[in-house]
Amino acid sequence: MIAITHITFAVATSLMLGAESTTTIALVGIGSLLPDIDHPRSTVGVIFSPISIYLNKKVGHRTLTHSLLLWVPLNLIGLYFYKPLFFITMGAISHLVLDSWNVSGIMLFNPFSEKLFVLAGRNYRIRSGSRSELILIVIFLFMSLMMGHVNKLGGARIIIQTTMASYNMAYENYLKKGLNISYIEGKLRFPNGYIKEGKWLVIGKNSRYMELTILDESTDELIKIYQDAEFLKAVLKPTKDKWETIKVSVPMKLKKGTVYFKSGKNWRKAAAGSTVYGYIIYRDYIELTEFEKSYGATRFTMKSCKGL
Numbered sequence: 001m002i003a004i005t006h007i008t009f010a011v012a013t014s015l016m017l018g019a020e021s022t023t024t025i026a027l028v029g030i031g032s033l034l035p036d037i038d039h040p041r042s043t044v045g046v047i048f049s050p051i052s053i054y055l056n057k058k059v060g061h062r063t064l065t066h067s068l069l070l071w072v073p074l075n076l077i078g079l080y081f082y083k084p085l086f087f088i089t090m091g092a093i094s095h096l097v098l099d100s101w102n103v104s105g106i107m108l109f110n111p112f113s114e115k116l117f118v119l120a121g122r123n124y125r126i127r128s129g130s131r132s133e134l135i136l137i138v139i140f141l142f143m144s145l146m147m148g149h150v151n152k153l154g155g156a157r158i159i160i161q162t163t164m165a166s167y168n169m170a171y172e173n174y175l176k177k178g179l180n181i182s183y184i185e186g187k188l189r190f191p192n193g194y195i196k197e198g199k200w201l202v203i204g205k206n207s208r209y210m211e212l213t214i215l216d217e218s219t220d221e222l223i224k225i226y227q228d229a230e231f232l233k234a235v236l237k238p239t240k241d242k243w244e245t246i247k248v249s250v251p252m253k254l255k256k257g258t259v260y261f262k263s264g265k266n267w268r269k270a271a272a273g274s275t276v277y278g279y280i281i282y283r284d285y286i287e288l289t290e291f292e293k294s295y296g297a298t299r300f301t302m303k304s305c306k307g308l
Contacts, residue, residue: 003043015147031091076154165233186233257286
């Protein structure tokens, strides 16, 4: 297979698996060329000519550099210790998959075995530089464009979740978003059988498994999922904004602003004049004041403003 085929296949595959970073996609694309360093006339072989000529004379083409026994250990090292190496080796492994579709196949377990491995019968293999390979390039380019658009929409997982509208999937996606302010759109069913359709702000995770606290902004009411209501349909809608956070170990008075705080198992909402403690999240400017000690200690005031 020629270089452009390997690159387009690697990029399409990485996008299909959810890669969004340009750096990640570039590393996978570069890695997809590396196994052909054993061929002096390949793209990477021309760039690293001395190494390529030496390897070609020493081991030949599609042997050691096309072996899983080289790339899989490097892939595992990258996975646990150095992520760029992981992405590069993923590209290299995609190269092996594609070359296994070639007419001559590759030695996947070289140097311990010289047995050639192929993915398809002789009539369905792709000859390098043939019209069939050109068709593959067009298909991989189309896949890359399509998966790039899917990733802009949030990735295949988000599209599946939107289609299924599963609360379990919405919950798992919420956990991955960290401090991103998120909403859940869908249908809530209350214990009395009443069903309400709308959009609720997610405040946070409770102590019980799969239990979230959400805010009905129309009524300013906090709702605990499974205790107060359950979702019949749920789609997570994350935003790019993030919660500001503070953790206080002693009760403090909220002088200005609105916060949500968790002390113990449940989330609560507090407005100016309330006492707050524990883990606090908020969106806008707030001002907290520590209570004066009975022995006349100086009052301590802490201010925090979003964006600082």
